[in-house]
Amino acid sequence: MNKYLKSVLLMAATFSIVEAGTASAQDKLETAPTKFIEASGIKFSYRTLGKSTGTPLILLQHFTGTMDYWDPAVVNGLAKERPVIVFNNTGVGSTSGKTPDNVAQMSTDALAFINALGYKKVDLLGFSLGGFIAQELAAEHPDLIGKVILAGTSYQGGGDHLMQVLGEAFSQKDSPDPRLWLFFTHSPESQQAGREFIKRASARTQNRDPESGKDIADAQAKALIVWTNTNDPENKLLKSITQPVLIVQGSNDTMLGTESSVTMFKTLKNAQLVLFPDSNHGSIFQYHDTFVKTANDFLNQ
Structure with a gap:
């Protein structure tokens, strides 16, 4: 066999291995290429990871967060078993448009994005x-919508301490990142987990999303405050959710109180509740390995 033929066969074998499932750039949040799709006049930015078959898992991000604020340990872990899509909703990151100041419009825009991708079930x-x-x-x-995972969140009318906690976080001059105050408790163990999370979330060095500015923060703060302080005394929204729901929360969430997750668990028709110890708003990042296993078990049921 001549050297040229051997080289071609080696290249073909290597390509086959990659096609069969060896990790590639798009299997990691840190390196997955940013794609764009237009829907309802908005040019949405997104990234896809993981398998090409199975029910896709769509990730919906936190206040002012972009795709680069997700924890690669969480996203990459989930993508090992299913297609995972992270995206920036309207006006955030590299997505066009003006950020809505209400949850209803944010939901409408997210629906337009999902429909544009052509999925019939997510x-x-x-x-x-x-x-x-x-x-x-x-x-x-x-x-x-099939199964739903609700992490570090609350129900409509559940109340929040957003402005107070944000003020405290940004007043910590010695803290290198406000997420250490917002997402983690003050224990040495939780703070160490926070530093490791920030390092992981900073791993992407090229083509990162633009940071969220004041316009985005103001709009999303209004949406969050209005939604959590609009009474739904009969919990009509929660009671209308019939899908299986996994609720994940920290033992001491100072932004959206832990007790709200207990209320959701008691009210939803088909819910499971996981509470992580010594943890704040970002419990899924502090206990990323356990969360990924729990989430995959739930989604695989």
Whole structure:
């Protein structure tokens, strides 16, 4: 066999291995290329990871967060078993348009994005503000939305301490990142987990999303405050969600109180509740390995 033929066969074998499932650039949040798709006049930015078959898992992000604010340990872990899509909703990151100041419009825009991708059934992971959107979508579109994971979030009318906690976080001059105060408790163990999370979330060095400015923060703060302080005394929204729901929360969430997750668990028709110890708003990042296993078990049921 001549050297040229051997080289061609080696290249073909290597290509076959990659096609069969060896990790590639798009299997990691840190390196997955940013794609764009237009829907309802908005040019949405998104990234896809994981398998090409199975029910896609759509991730809905927190207050002012972009795709680059997700924890690669969480996203990459989930993508090992299913297609995972992260995206920036209207006006955030590299997505066009003006950021809405209400959850209803955010949900409408997220629905337009999902429909543009052509999916007939998706599962959702909504973190914090993203959890509000996930609840709206699950209640209004039961044929489209399958299973739902609600992490570090609350229900409509559940109240919040957003402005107080944000003020405290940004007043910590010695803290290298406000997320250490917002997402983690003050224990040495939780703070160490926070530093490791920030390092992981900073791993992407090229083609990162633009940071969120004041316009985005003001709009999303209004949406969050209005939604959590609009009374739903009979919990009509929660009671209209019939899909299986996994609720994940920290033992001491100072932004969207832990007790709200207990209320959701008691009110939803088909819910499971996981509480992580010594953890704040970002419990899924502090306990990323356990969360990924728990979430995959739930989604695989």
